[in-house]
Amino acid sequence: MxxxxxxxxxxxxxxxxxxxxxxxxxxxxxxxxxxxxxxxxxxxxxxxxxxxxxxxxxxxxxxxxxxAPYPGKVAGPDGALLFGRDDIMNGQNVYQRYGLMDQGAVWGYGTQRGPEFSALSLHILAEAVGDYHASRDYGKPYAALDELQIKLVDAKTAHEIKLNRYDSATDTLKLTAAQVEGVNRITAYWNGMFSQGFQRFGLLPDTIADSRERLDISRFFFWTAWAAGTLRPGKDYSYTNNWPPDRRVGNVPSxxxxxxxxxxxxxxxxxxxxxxxxxxxxxxxxxxSKGVALADKLIDMPLTTSQYYAAKFFIVVIMLFLVQTTFGGLLAHYTIHPGSFYFAFVGKFISYNWAKSWHLQLMVFWIATTWMASAIRAGSFWSWGVSGRSCCSAA
Structure with a gap:
């Protein structure tokens, strides 16, 4: 409702x-x-x-x-501290600072031009848990299992990820050994992705140059995967209503x-x-329409000094609009040819998320400037009447 x-x-x-x-x-x-x-x-x-x-x-x-709770402590099966709330929040800040929502998405919210970070992290977690149990139960990798063994391992994987091990009393999330392996695999994956880059996703090398920031953002992505796969207390769906979908972990639409x-x-x-x-x-x-007759009257009205100055605002608007549309054209090109451009230096130094951020910000700038210029242009008519006086220069 x-x-x-x-x-x-x-x-x-x-x-x-x-x-x-x-x-x-x-x-x-x-x-x-x-x-x-x-x-x-x-x-x-x-x-x-x-x-x-x-x-x-x-x-x-x-x-x-x-x-979904931000656990104060994330611990392994032996109770050893792996990371905490501060690491998750720092990773969330890194995600926002680099404008990665203008590149990919989390829980479906974002540009979705690049990776769906939570969906990919959840699938990596599922693969790690599945490989762990395949090796431990059958002594061979998941890919070598027969059909029955795959079904048994998948059921075990889904159950393990769905089970909520967060203890609100101690503010602690306790992971299994298989999930710890998943954390390590997620960390390695995103560390390589943001350091080496990935052209298909439009990620440039050293998108996140600092190794500590790469570690923090991987913790954040693990938390988004945990929230997407773990059941809410007393419910039969996850914290994100089984989104993103992944049948391997039992995430199907409710x-x-x-x-x-x-x-x-x-x-x-x-x-x-x-x-x-x-x-x-x-x-x-x-x-x-009475607006047409009113517009005809406005054409014949003399311009005030402030209205002449308003023309400078519209020059700025035109320039901002041209720059914005240029970024829009670059984004359209990146959609077909990610990470590359006719001039190599453009694709090397201007990433998709950077271009998208400025494309959106410039839109806000020229629209706001247009509103201010329009207010000056029309304000003299409504506030002072047709007297030839400027509302800004009247003594």
Missing amino acids: LEISVVVGIDLMGSLFSVFFRNYRNFTRIDKEARMTVRSLKWASIICFVVAMAILLGGGIAMKKDL TGTYFYSIAGVFALLLVLGLFVFWIHRHHIWYGE
Whole structure:
């Protein structure tokens, strides 16, 4: 229900704010017999905003309460400390600092151009646990097992990964010997990936140059794999609702996954349908547009000093937009030919995640600059009227 409520709340808030703010001046000109007034739209917008924010805040509190625990200590079967919460959090900071969410993803959240870090780590963990039991139980590698032996080892692997060994009383996660082998294999894999690079994923050599940071991020990726595979206390699904999927560890979509995914889509369509009905029911945006006549008047109005200065803002906007689209073109090229470009130095020094980060940031910059320039351009008309005076230079 939370997912449906959030979708409905956001749609209502966005729709009504769009109607109110885009058409405020038009609504002030409609006759008294109109069903929707500026006052009613204003209160509808405020109510929708408050309700939607309450739903979002409530969802955030619920998510924080149900978040997979960051264990204070991660120990081996003999109780020896392997690493702790600080190492996991440091690894999470490394993941964020290098903008790797603009390269790959964790639990499905990210760019997904590169590796799905949690899914790959979970699969490496499953392979390590499976190899451990194949060697111990049958004296041969997993690849050499027969069909029955593979099924037995897979069942044992899934059970071992699914079993929640986190003790909230001592804030300790105790791993089995097979899982410790998984930790070591995950560490070795990501250490090599971030030091040597991997062109298919668009990872350059020395993406993370510091060995300590590579160790920390591997701890973080192990934690994401543990949370993705381990059952919630008292539930039959993992902390991430069996995501990412991996049949080898028993991660298959739950009933709730199908229900909320389908219900969320239907809720979105329902809200959009109600909004369209509301628009036509109250004849909003019907008749001749008053914006055209208003625009014609604006063309004939004299420009103020501040409005002339606003032109400099738009020059900056054009430059930022051109740089942003250049990065966009580079990203499109990297999608087909990762880690390479017509000019070799570009592919050697500009990584996909770096280009993606700036592509997004530049979009924010030119949109914000456009809003400021538009406010200066229009502010003189609404605040001072057509007097030729500048709102910025008036004495």
